[in-house]
Amino acid sequence: MTLRIWVDDWQMQCxxxxxxxxxVVSWALLEVDPEDYADILGSEPAAEVDFREEHHGQEEGRAPTSMEVVSVVEVHCRYEVPPGATDKVNYPFRARPCWYRSRRRTGGRRAGRMSASRATW
Known part of the structure; x- marks a missing residue:
């Protein structure tokens, strides 16, 4: 079985x-709401994300799942304050995100900056 797992860059960089x-990785997997990723990925690709990786508190009580990484696709997007916003909070820019398949090691404290990634198992 192949799963698509969303991996936030900040979780891995931390x-x-x-x-x-x-x-082979062992991660706590949480179910996702595709709407949480629609602004970054678009509705159709967001619906293909099966789970997200979590290791900063929300995974308590869930046993880690071990799996082999088949491929890694990095997703980069710009963030900006929307026009007319008063709260000055950055949101994903509604332009098309940049996707590319990565063959190098992804994530970890020594990794370069990436906006977000999803990994396919």
Missing amino acids: CGEGFAPGD
Whole structure:
């Protein structure tokens, strides 16, 4: 079975271990609401995300799932304050995100900055 897992860059950069295709990882997986990713990915690709990786508190009581990484697709998008907003909070820019398949090690404290990534198992 192949799953699509959303992996937030900040989770991996904070205290995650880097991963690449062929690695075996053990993560706590939480169900997702596709609407949470629609602004970044678009509605159709967001509906393809099966789970998200979590290791900062919300995963309590869930056993980690071990799986082999088949491929990694990084997603980069710009964030900006929407025109006319008064709260000055950055949101995903509604332009098309940039996707590319990564063959290098992704995530971890020593990784370069990426906006977000999703990994396919």
